Amino acid sequence: MLTEPSDQALARGLRRLYQLLCEQVPSESWWPGESRFEIVVGAVLTQNTTWVNVQRALAALRQGDLLNPQSIVDMPRGDLENAIRPCGYYRTKAEYLRSIGHWFLERDAEACLLPCDRLRQELLALRGIGPETADDILLYVYHHPVFIYDAYARRLIAAAGLGDYAHYEAARRALDPAVNAAQFTVAELAQFHGLIVDSGKIARRYGGWEQAYSCLLDGTFGQ
DNA sequence: GCCCAGGTGTTTC
């Protein structure tokens, strides 16, 4: 009968995956963003949206010197919606950004001092911040060592035989012990997520993550 | 036209 892989075995699998991606996926800088608040805004705007569209929205905000929490909170709602329109869900996301802008103005300084778990709880209590956005912010803004179990990561993990998880939190519960055992640094986890997202674009050319993963094993991924 | 994209919140069974 099959037994569950141990955390140590999963940790080795994740390390191996990271190594393969480092070797075969062109590295880009992650997370793209010029300020900490800009990373927060990008994390919200990119929800179920391509990064190209997010860039248009960020550019529109930057153009008006509006990419800071005070301006996001103060500007007319219609103007905010207009600026972020290209990235979709613009009414919903405008509301999220205003709420998060208030939070950032009031709580950022203290948030820098909070332990990871406590800050995660606080972020999840905000409208518009679910598990993935919270982890994006924990990793790229507050530099906590968390793995991001986004849709691409879960598909790649499944293809690699490290477990099949339909939902973010299910993957997190099951794999966080292995992630901790693998002792990734913050920089490695930041790079890991970036490589996974970049490999998502490549994987689409293969018509699925299973084929993409076998190319990774062959050392021919992306060629 | 149709499907998908670095999800989240609400409603419904």
Place this chain on the structure above:
DNA sequence: GAAACACATGGG
């Protein structure tokens, strides 16, 4: 609780 649905633009 977990499915199902709404939210919306832009590219392949």
